[in-house]
Amino acid sequence: MTAVDRVLVVGAGISGAATAIRLAEGGVTVDLIDARPSPPAVGSGITLQGNALRVLRELGVWGRLQQHGYGFDTLGIRAPDPAGTVLAEVTDIRTGGPDLPATFGTYRPVLARILLDRAAAAGAKVRFGTELVALDQDGSSVAVTFADGTTDRYDLVVGADGIRSRTRAAAGIELTTRDLGMEIWRVVAPxxxxxxxxDLFLGGPLYIAGYCPTGEKSLYAYLVEPPRNRGDLTLGEQLAVVRELAAAYHGPWDAIRDALADAGSVNFTTFQTHLLDPPWNRGRVVVIGDAAHAFPPTLAQGAAQSLEDATVLTELLLTHDAVTDDLWAEFTERRFDRVRTVLGASLQLCQWLLDGERGDIPGLHTKVAQLVSPPA
Incomplete structure (x- = not known):
């Protein structure tokens, strides 16, 4: 017997799709909805650490995903000098276990498509172009109103709908998201x-100039700068900005920069953060992933922590007989301190960069790796 029979998962991103897979495989009826009209067809690269790969293997998607990415076990720290001198090489801990790479680069749309296919195969009903607008709880279920005026009722609603979560707002959960004063340009290139x-180039005119391999012939590169208020730019203008920003960096950056004329779309976002104090639920509505905690990408743990949220939540829902205070207390105990510590380390690295301080980056990576090596 499970704690729930019928669940609505709002948001078909990483944590939402993972939740739908686990619950549907456990015999729960799952509706997975997303306000976007269709799955994303374009997007930036994503770096997944071993603890994320462990969850993806448990979800049954690692075999397919590993054909669409690039795994590796070291991190390089380079200088912003004419040679791109290697200052340090860190052998990363394989946080997902010895048979998974420490780090894996791929593309967000590829990962999204694989997870959504798996969710549908597991039995979840996936609907895009469907938006939640209101919630009404009666203690034993949640009545949901959708944007088209239709309604439905569920045992539980899981809000996995991102930083500006509509589910969180509809449940009356207040949370302030703050900018960190850093902006990132990501571009796909040969x-x-x-x-x-x-490799991370630290110093020079930018906070970070880095790249991550995503396949035998592909990578994504990223450049982190202070806010510039550049306004709306065409793709050509965006590529010109990226080339200009990368001009101060050398070594492999010289070849990457020369190939940017053949690059695809440019992704531009700001570093933002928040952390919801526990509990993450209000009655039978719970938020997970970016809806509960927003990570800057400095330690590449945002996706991993979102996947761990889904793992722990679904385990509890499938092994408990009812949705009780004890279930939510266990969820908090297993997730909050771990998320807070990893987020704190990610923010510490941001602060070092903002302050121009040469902190112990290898030590910080090792500390986080040791923390997340045991399963959540």
């Missing part, structure tokens, strides 16, 4: 043969 891992 992979030079010399790029076989992530």
């Amino acid at each position: 992979r030079p043969a010399s790029v076989t891992r992530t």
